[in-house]
Amino acid sequence: MVWLLMEDYWTRTVVSVKAQVSPEVYNLWIRSLRPGKNLADGRMEVLCHNDFAADYVDKHYRTLLESAMAVEKGTHQPLFFRADPGVKSGIVGRHSNESEVSEEPPPSLPEAEVIQSPAVSGLMERYTFDLFVVGACNQFAHAAASRVADGPPVVYNPLYMHGGTGLGKTHLLHAIGHKVLKDNPKAKVRYISSEKFMTLFIDHTRMGRVNDFKSQFRSVDLLLVDDIHFFAGKKGTQEEFFHTFNALYGDGKQIILTSDSLPQDMPLDERLRSRFAQGLVVDIHPPDLETRVAILKKKALAEDIDLEDDVAFFLADAIQTNVRELEGALIRVFALASIEKAPITMALVKESLRNILKNPERRVIPIDEIQRTVATFYKIAPMDLRSNKRSREFSYPRQIAMYLCKKLTNHSYPEIGEQFGGRDHTTVLYAVGRVNERQSEDSILAKQLQSLTEMLSH
Ligand code: ADP
Ligand code: MG
Numbered sequence: 001m002v003w004l005l006m007e008d009y010w011t012r013t014v015v016s017v018k019a020q021v022s023p024e025v026y027n028l029w030i031r032s033l034r035p036g037k038n039l040a041d042g043r044m045e046v047l048c049h050n051d052f053a054a055d056y057v058d059k060h061y062r063t064l065l066e067s068a069m070a071v072e073k074g075t076h077q078p079l080f081f082r083a084d085p086g087v088k089s090g091i092v093g094r095h096s097n098e099s100e101v102s103e104e105p106p107p108s109l110p111e112a113e114v115i116q117s118p119a120v121s122g123l124m125e126r127y128t129f130d131l132f133v134v135g136a137c138n139q140f141a142h143a144a145a146s147r148v149a150d151g152p153p154v155v156y157n158p159l160y161m162h163g164g165t166g167l168g169k170t171h172l173l174h175a176i177g178h179k180v181l182k183d184n185p186k187a188k189v190r191y192i193s194s195e196k197f198m199t200l201f202i203d204h205t206r207m208g209r210v211n212d213f214k215s216q217f218r219s220v221d222l223l224l225v226d227d228i229h230f231f232a233g234k235k236g237t238q239e240e241f242f243h244t245f246n247a248l249y250g251d252g253k254q255i256i257l258t259s260d261s262l263p264q265d266m267p268l269d270e271r272l273r274s275r276f277a278q279g280l281v282v283d284i285h286p287p288d289l290e291t292r293v294a295i296l297k298k299k300a301l302a303e304d305i306d307l308e309d310d311v312a313f314f315l316a317d318a319i320q321t322n323v324r325e326l327e328g329a330l331i332r333v334f335a336l337a338s339i340e341k342a343p344i345t346m347a348l349v350k351e352s353l354r355n356i357l358k359n360p361e362r363r364v365i366p367i368d369e370i371q372r373t374v375a376t377f378y379k380i381a382p383m384d385l386r387s388n389k390r391s392r393e394f395s396y397p398r399q400i401a402m403y404l405c406k407k408l409t410n411h412s413y414p415e416i417g418e419q420f421g422g423r424d425h426t427t428v429l430y431a432v433g434r435v436n437e438r439q440s441e442d443s444i445l446a447k448q449l450q451s452l453t454e455m456l457s458h
Contacts, residue, residue, distance in 0.1 A: 008339060010035040013069040015335040019327055020064060022124045029057050030065075034087050044077050047084035054081040067364045071328070076410040122191040123181070126302075127174030133298055135291030138168055141282040145172045148254060149179035156280035158245075158255040162262055163284030165368050166322030169258040172284075173224045176256060180222050188220040194230035198237040213240075218247045222254050228276075229259045232267050232386060233421055242272050249275070260368065265381035267388075292316035292326055299330055311349050318353060321369070329353060365408050365456055367419045373455055374401040377448070386421035400449070402428050403435035408456060 014033065018026050032053075036045025046065070048054040057065075058081045070076040129149070134142045141161050148159050161169050177189045192200075204213035217223065223244075231238050248255055259266065262283075263276040287295065293309075293316045300307035307330075315333070319326045329352075336352040337344050368382070375382040378397040385398045398420065405416045406428065413425035420428070439446045 007035060009069060009072050011339065012072045012332060012335045013065060016068040016071065016328055016331050017061070017064055019331045020068075020324070021061075023126075025061075029053065029061060032087055033057065033065075034084070036082070036084070039080060042077065043080040046079050046081050047087045048081055049083070049087045051083045054083050057081050070410065071364050072332075123174050123177045123189070127171040128178050129175040131298060131302060132168065132171055132175055133287075133291060133295045135287050135294070137285040137287045137291060138172075141168075141172060141284045144280055144282045145176050145256075146179075148256060149176040151180060151183060152252075152254075154252055154254050157249060158257050158276060158279040160257045160259065160263060160276055160279055160281045161284060162259045162281070164260065164286065164322060164372055165366060166324030167284045167286060168323055169284060170226055173226055173256060173258055177222065177224055187222060189222045189224070190217065190220040191224040191226070193226045194228045194237075197225065197241065198230070198234060201237055201240050214244070217244045220248070220253065222256070223248055224256050226258050227260070228257050229261055229266060229383065231272075232383060233388075235269075238269050238272055242269065242275070245272070245275055255279075260372070261381055261383045265383045267383055267386075286320070286322060289313075289316055292320070292323075295323055295326060296330055299327060303334065305334060305344070307344065311344060311346060314346060314349060315353075367405050367409060367411065367416065370404050370408065370456060371401050371419075374404065374452060377452060377455075386419070388421065399431035399435055400445075400452070402431040404449070404452060404456065406432050408453065 014030060017030055021030065032049055034047040036047045038044050046057075048057060062079055062081070066076065066079055069079070129146065132142065141163075144156060144159055145161070148156060161172060163169055174191060177191055180187050181189050201213055204210055225241075231241060245255060257276065263273050263281060266273060266276075268276075293312045296312045296315055297307060300312075311333075315329055316326070319329050333344060333349050333352045336342075337348060340348070342348055371382045371385050374397050375385055378400075380394060380397060384394045385401050387394065389395075402416055402420060405411060405419070406413070409416075411419075413428045417423040417425045417428045435445075435449075439449055
């Protein structure tokens with residue numbers, strides 16, 4: 001076994017996070033972070049170049065960094081960010097467009113270092129059609145996305161792509177944006193996550209600048225809105241989005257949406273739901289083995305790294321859930337090869353995946369994956385778990401899903417409640433207690449919990 005120092009864990013964590021954020025975010029916020037001391041309260045210090053960076057990274061990237069580090073170390077350790085004069089800023093020259101950054105230019109940076117944003121499109125560079133692998137799982141979504149990217153006449157509006165986490169929805173969304181901009185650099189393309197849409201809307205409302213908000217969205221030619229399941233239960237934002245949607249739709253502008261559920265399964269205002277369903281609805285499934293191998297090969301090629309067939313098949317077989325995890329595993333392999341300055345052999349791959357392969361219970365399981373698995377198991381929609389529906393058909397699986405979140409993840413009660421339609425932490429506490437009690441009396445439930453745990457920990 002290779003003994004890894006904190007420095008090495010940190011390097012691996014940073015490499016893994018690099019795969020999950022845009023190059024701009026990586027260069028600006030992540031690359032310059034340095035590991036500090038382990039504190040008496042169990043947290044690990046992370047040193048940043050100034051106070052603003054410490055606050056910003058804490059607010060936006062703490063969870064991402066903590067879960068990436070948990071994967072590397074096999075245990076969860078909270079991080080504490082603080083400024084240290086010895087740390088250099090990660091900024092080098094100009095940075096291109098990334099919505100999250102360009103919308104919030106860091107006020108404390110010297111002028112020359114402020115990010116330029118030529119077109120505030122928010123597109124991520126590497127999410128192009130060229131780098132997207134087509135398989136049976138995503139053929140239909142890819143064909144529809146390509147058609148829409150070819151531009152007018154508008155045939156499907158909106159295009160609505162839905163599927164599980166890490167299956168390429170965001171990638172396709174960005175790919176459409178890139179293609180449209182390539183064909184017509186003057187086109188006004190805007191990518192935005194639903195969460196960002198909501199916070200922007202709230203901020204503008206607070207500042208009494210709702211009209212600015214309206215005009216920035218209503219003047220675009222192509223609007224790409226990611227993860228609209230986030231709008232569930234958020235009435236004011238839904239209302240605003242409905243107006244934005246209608247304005248663009250009425251002007252014949254293309255709208256593309258992604259979600260984890262079908263329109264009919266989303267607890268949304270009926271008007272919005274019927275708007276979503278009136279276009280083309282396409283789904284994306286998890287990739288089969290051949291597609292997973294093709295994805296690994298393409299990623300390796302893009303990094304200019306040799307990946308033998310046996311290694312690619314081994315990895316593709318070991319990680320079947322989603323492409324993001326597959327990519328994460330490949331990045332870990334690359335990282336270990338570079339730390340050890342060794343070629344990528346089967347032995348090295350097995351070593352780098354030790355945590356995932358031998359200690360399945362240590363895999364970081366996202367809450368939405370637990371929700372999807374439990375929902376499928378009990379034949380309801382993931383949305384139902386986050387909804388207010390109170391009948392037993394929904395409340396029972398909801399309690400089970402909450403229980404599994406507590407058991408299989410490091411999330412706190414309030415964090416779990418938040419992911420279940422913004423419920424209070426006492427509801428989660430109650431659910432965990434109930435399921436614990438019941439399983440000792442109910443052998444069918446105990447079996448179901450065991451199967452669910454196995455499905456989630458493979
Ligand atoms: P989602 O939005 O569905 O959760 P993403 O689009 O963020 O998933 O995809 C997760 C990661 O997997 C991204 O880095 C993306 O580039 C990659 N990915 C997903 N599907 C494919 C594919 N078919 N070909 C290449 N890369 C893919
Ligand atoms: Mg996404």
